[in-house]
Amino acid sequence: MDRSGLDEMQQSKRNKIGNQCFLLLLYLLLIDGGLYGFGFRWVEYPANIMILLTLCSGIYVVRLIAANAYVGPNKGKDRTAVRTIMTSAAAVLTGLVVVYLLKSVDLVSKAGIDEIAAPVLFITAAVAITVAVTVGVLNRIQTRRED
Amino acid sequence: MSQKDLADAVGVTRQTINAIENGDYNPTIRLCIKICKVLGKTLNDIFWEEDTYG
Numbered sequence: 001m002d003r004s005g006l007d008e009m010q011q012s013k014r015n016k017i018g019n020q021c022f023l024l025l026l027y028l029l030l031i032d033g034g035l036y037g038f039g040f041r042w043v044e045y046p047a048n049i050m051i052l053l054t055l056c057s058g059i060y061v062v063r064l065i066a067a068n069a070y071v072g073p074n075k076g077k078d079r080t081a082v083r084t085i086m087t088s089a090a091a092v093l094t095g096l097v098v099v100y101l102l103k104s105v106d107l108v109s110k111a112g113i114d115e116i117a118a119p120v121l122f123i124t125a126a127v128a129i130t131v132a133v134t135v136g137v138l139n140r141i142q143t144r145r146e147d
Numbered sequence: 148m149s150q151k152d153l154a155d156a157v158g159v160t161r162q163t164i165n166a167i168e169n170g171d172y173n174p175t176i177r178l179c180i181k182i183c184k185v186l187g188k189t190l191n192d193i194f195w196e197e198d199t200y201g
Contacts, residue, residue, distance in 0.1 A: 009162070068160065073158060
């Protein structure tokens with residue numbers, strides 16, 4: 001078992017799903033670029049990239065959970081619970097912040113999308129990094145306690 | 148011994164043991180050896196299939 005805590009079958013599933021989602025993202029971006037080349041813009045940049053990234057990462061996480069490759073076989077149930085709670089809290093927090101930010105933004109015009117893109121990307125990344133670091137620290141503390 | 152007990156003993160999920168039993172997943176030799184040690188059997192006892200390999 002590696003540091004991710006997944007067993008060998010879960011790791012192989014995670015790798016397979018990751019590769020597929022990466023290729024999906026690549027093809028979607030190529031299609032998006034191709035459409036733009038033909039003069040068709042379905043959503044203004046950078047919202048189109050954000051939507052594609054969110055879609056692919058969402059598919060990745062949902063497929064991981066569906067394939068039972070998100071949380072590994074831990075010795076106790078603590079880590080699973082901590083991880084689930086932290087992920088749920090992060091999802092709710094990110095959702096609330098994004099909704100709050102989007103409330104006052106004009107999503108139809110390019111200027112409005114440009115204005116909100118950077119804060120949304122920054123906040124999402126910040127929340128993800130915070131959660132990852134917190135979960136890592138908690139896991140380390142719990143592992144020491146078990147040893 | 149249940150699938151869950153064996154899974155806990157070798158450090159994998161119950162789903163992995165189930166997949167191995169059903170032939171849906173080929174375990175690494177490292178996991179095979181762990182399973183054999185836990186069950187007190189040899190690799191031949193558990194993983195050799197006469198019908199398949201003659």
